[in-house]
Amino acid sequence: MTTNETSWHVGFKGLSDVKAAWAYVYEGNEGEPVRLVRGSFRDGFYEEGTERSLGYRVICWTDAADRPSFDQAAVRALLGGIEQVVEYEQSVAFATENWLHRQALEAVVYGNPEAIEIAQLALGSHHIEINRYYGAY
Numbered sequence: 114m115t116t117n118e119t120s121w122h123v124g125f126k127g128l129s130d131v132k133a134a135w136a137y138v139y140e141g142n143e144g145e146p147v148r149l150v151r152g153s154f155r156d157g158f159y160e161e162g163t164e165r166s167l168g169y170r171v172i173c174w175t176d177a178a179d180r181p182s183f184d185q186a187a188v189r190a191l192l193g194g195i196e197q198v199v200e201y202e203q204s205v206a207f208a209t210e211n212w213l214h215r216q217a218l219e220a221v222v223y224g225n226p227e228a229i230e231i232a233q234l235a236l237g238s239h240h241i242e243i244n245r246y247y248g249a250y
Contacts, residue, residue: 119181121190124197125171128154135181136174137191139198139205146208147172149180172198172209183216184227188234196241203244210238
C-alpha cells in the first residue's frame, strides 16, 4: 500500500454506528447495481431521496473524510467483498463483478493513471467461484 492509498475494509463489519463513512453498496438491478455512498451504519446508508436503507448491502467501506478515488485499493476491497457475498448471494456477486469489470474498462478509457493495474486486479476475479448465469441455479 502506498502512503496515499485509501484504507478499505471488506463487508460491513467494523463500521461505526454514528461516524460517517464512504461505502460501495449493492443497490440492485435497477440502474447502477453498485454505488459509492456516504453515511453511517446506524443511518443505514439511506439512498438519497428515498427511505430505502442500503446498510445491509455494504460490499466494502472506508472512513476517509474525502470521497475516495477508484484505485487499486478500492478494487482489492471490492474483490474481497465479492468473495464474501458469493457465499450467500450469487446474483449479487455476479452483478457486482460485472459492474467492477465495467469500472475497470472505464478507468482505461478515461485515462486513470492506475488503469492497467486496476484492470489486471479486476479481471483477477475469475478465480472467485460465482455462478455467472442468473437462471442456472
